[in-house]
Amino acid sequence: MGNTAGSTETADPVKTAAAPLSPAPGATAVPTPGRRRAPGPPKERATLPSALRLRARGKLVRGVFLVLASIVTLFPFYAMVVLSLKPEGAVDLPGSLLPWPMEGGAYGEVLGSQDVPRWLFNTLVYSLVSVVGTLVLAALAGYAFAKKRFPGREAMFWSFLSMVMVPYHVTMIPTFILIAKLGGVDSYWGLIVPTLANAQAVFLMRQFIMGLPDELFEAARLDGCNELQIFARIVLPLLKPILATLGTFVFLWHWNDFLWPLVIGQSTEMRTLTVGIASLQQQQVPLNQVLAGSVIAFVPIFSAYLVGQRYFTEGITGSAVKG
Known part of the structure; x- marks a missing residue:
């Protein structure tokens, strides 16, 4: 038999079960039981400064080591040049390693x-x-x-x-x-x-x-x-x-x-x-x-x-x- 003008369409039970329930106006939404909230950004921000401090400390240690290694490597060259510019005479360490007085008579x-x-x-x-x-x-x-x-x-x-x-x-x-x-x-x-x-x-x-x-x-x-x-x-x-x-x-x-x-x-x-x-x-x-x-x-x-x-x-x- 054909549908009459006053008849209503039967609701699909699958769609009805799948549709989310919207809260009534003025009601407070209740969180779904069994779900955990994802960790928020405050915890990540809390560990960020410590990581930056560790990285900066590592750069500082490497920089100090490289500076010390450079000083140890370049010191013989510095001593060779400074002592070659000293007047003729006995070498008095560490005073002879000072860059004064100087003269170029040895090169001549x-x-x-x-x-x-x-x-x-x-x-x-x-x-x-x-x-x-x-x-x-x-x-x-x-x-x-x-x-x-x-x-x-x-x-x-x-x-x-x-x-x-x-x-x-x-x-x-x-x-x-x-x-x-x-x-x-x-x-x-x-x-x-x-x-x-x-x-x-x-x-x-x-x-x-x-x-x-x-x-x-x-x-x-x-x-x-x-x-x-x-x-x-x-x-x-x-x-x-x-x-x-x-x-x-x-x-x-x-x-x-x-x-x-x-x-x-x-x-x-x-x-x-x-x-x-x-x-x-x-x-x-x-x-x-x-x-x-x-x-x-x-x-x-x-x-x-x-x-x-x-x-x-x-x-x-x-x-x-x-x-």
Whole structure:
């Protein structure tokens, strides 16, 4: 039968049960039993100041530690510079470490002597020529070990790298005997040539070049480039970060080298700065002049570090990641 005009629609029991009960006007809402309130922001705000205090305290401790470490590290350099500017005489500690009085007479004596400029020239030749030779040989060897395919490549590379485990003092005497028989004592080539084969430099070059895409070299060969042109036009420009990093390290190592220049340079004219400054102590030279020579020897290596420091992270990280 059809619905009449006065009939009412039957209510859906599901909708009726699901509909929330609204409180009557003017009545206070009663919280539903069994429900827990979420933790409010006052508790979070209560723990926030303590966390900030702990973080600030940790920063303060780290800052104090770094300041103390910096003072301990820089104190020898400060003492070297201050004592080199003191008048000639006995050192009275701690009074001699005060920055007054000062005079530069020791530097005039050192630079005005005949030996120190010659030692400085020998050190520059030894360091700069060794840097160029080491980088060229290491780059060529690294490129061959990384991108060339030839029998015995891996065995040759790891055999050459095993030289790192051999102490330098073990090979120094046979090297000196060989150089002496060839007439290299008291000569620049006898001072430089034995130091050019650097296993660490070859390893870093190989690791860096292995990360370069092979498509670059294949495209260059398709364009008609030979191996020397590929090395000069593609490999060397991409090696600038690692070349700067290795060049700085090799320069520092040769500039501060003492044992090999002491053995091979037996005359006064062939001494380097490190050997010459050490010999001044045996000649009863005043302490301020000895320290002035040390400051003069320190300035070039510090300048080299300032020039190459921006390549350190890029070069070392690049060789490690790409390897």
